[in-house]
Amino acid sequence: MKIRAKGFTLIELVVVIIVLGILAVIAIPKFINLSQDAHDATAKTAFSSFKTGVSLYHSCWLASGNSGYVKDLSCYGEGDIDSSATGYPLGTDTATSENGTKLHGSYCKQVWQGLLDEEFTLAMHTTDGAQDPFVKGNDILYWYSGGNISDPDTYCYYNYIADDHQKGSENWQLKYFPGTGETSVGKGALSFPQP
Template sequence: MKFKATQQQQGFTLIELVIVIIMLAILAVIVLPKFINLQQDAHVSNVKGTGGALASGIGLAHIKWAAMGNSGPADNLQIYENAGVGGQLDMNLWGYPAQNYPPFESSPRLNNTNDCISVWNTILQDAPSVSTIVNSTASEYRVTYINPDQCRFFYNKLNTLSIYYDSRNGKVITDSDPNS
């Protein structure tokens, strides 16, 4: 009985290579867009995190206002201990932060961009920079005042992202849809 030596195939056929290349191309078309949007996703996460911190701070200030037995406006309420005037907030008639100014005011209201900035900087102790300028080198957020008693903070690096604050009910809404 004779055994024939069979020759082993060494490499890939042209058809196998073409199939692998097509599969890699399909995979790249599906996966690549997810990696391209990483920077945009980082901006969205940044705004969501800042909005969440603002909402938590507003809620905690309201709870402290209520726990101290307040039922109307409160001037220079110490929100953060050991922070001096920088940790005080003037609470409006609904018990939500309206401004941070040391002089006494009998019925403080959030009624301009400076009030919005003062609430932002007091609630967020190490706050991202905020100004009234649309320029990402000037500040991270641009503030606008909405009459009555409301603020919107636009993220300067991606202007379709924003954080809204309504001092009449303490609502904080993070608009994190970059395509809106």
């Protein structure tokens, strides 16, 4: 009795490879879009939580009967966030804020960490002689523009770069104005660190 070995023919293997190739061409773009959708949702959720935190902080400041700069507002969170002169969160160590009227870059990180419990890796968007901030592992780049909170062009900005670390790419961006409590979310590009 002769036993015949069974296996795939060359034609069958080629057909299977072609079918797998077609499936990969169809599935990979859908997977990439799902990945981007997840990043978009993460950024929008974090920025929405930040906006809610700003609102709650200001409500606490108003309900406490405060006016002007308050150090360590006790009714919000752990009671360690200082207010701007207008009652919005400014930072946790604002001794150099001239009674809540000046914004510094370090305050932006302090506000983010004071309002949100989410685990994001924040990196400063500056040229301080250290490393390039546009590297994998950094989720959000932050810094500020302006100085006096009464100036309408003074704000903290936070760019979500976890989805694309290339300089010049458009990422979700949150701008926070500590003078008015306004937040705006949109797409923005950061191409090089600010001086």
